[in-house]
Amino acid sequence: MSTNVPAIDAIAVTVPAERRFLGVVNLVLGGLCTRLDFPYEQVDDLQLAVDSVLAPGRPHGADVTLEAEADEGRLRLLLGPLAPGTADQPGLQRVLGPLVGASRAVEREGAEWIAIEVARPSAGAQAG
């Protein structure tokens, strides 16, 4: 596993594409969300979304990478490389929609990645 922290607001974590390493990705994600003061429910949804994207069979290659950028209450994630067509799988879209809203496929060096962007809800939006 390698961890690269190019700036305080951006983190990239690369782990072997094996189920047992996804906990490491989620720990990093949990730490970032805590820094951004995301509510627990949003953190859990985000981690479940990442679990779903990186579920066995979806990564393409030996490693998977989570790139995260935090910026004023917003978190942008990039996950990959993924097997071709992963982003378009209706089942995955069905799961990601309620969990994180919109997601999109991104091509990078010939491989497919999934981009997710979430924002900390406003106090008013959280209430109730």
Added chain:
Amino acid sequence: MSVAAAGRRHADLLAAYHEQGDPAARDALVENLMPLVRSLAARYAGRGEQLEDLVQVGAIGLIKAIDRFDTDRGVELTTYAVPTIVGEIRRHFRDKAWAVHVPRRLKELNVRLSRLLDELTTDLGRSPTITELATAADVEEEDVIDALESSQAYTARPLSTPVDGEGGGDLLDTLGDEERGYEDVDDGSLVEAGLAALDERERRIVELRFFDGLTQSQIAAEIGISQMHVSRLLRRALETMRGTLEEPSA
């Protein structure tokens, strides 16, 4: 008995059970399909569980499959029963894994956090942040993150891979895009099999979260369980649906 003859025999017994309420027909079906249960259970033997225990767990799955089987679907009982039996066996392993793999310290903290999460959600009128949870539990934020992750780890079984290999998707991919559209997709039996592998509560939670769009806290209130329990059940359900038809890994 040929496969076709066995299929006809099963159909006759199912009709006798579902249409005439004949309990003897159900008993006969169970007896007839126990070799299938034994065969499936044997694939999971050697993982710390006695084969006979797994057979009994699998038999529960078989009975569920028989009881839930819809004779109008036009599929073989065995098509429907296999994922249900496998799902029951998988669930058994998941339930056992909690006690074995999660350190006591984290397990105890997780129990406290689960209670605090529900209390704070009610008190604040919103989901608390990790910092607020840590303060309420009088632990560090890292401890909260660690405990939450550990509680989820036991549902992340290495038993699951997609149905047909890399990039091939999983049972969730057969769900339609319309609200509750899974009855209408082409391979309805696959979807039915995936959902059938879930128990009633899991199926309800999946519908509420991914079809009705309720949040975890809303589902917790609807079902009457803790929010953290909803989270665990969601993970378990998705894992089961992803892996229910694949062969167990070595």
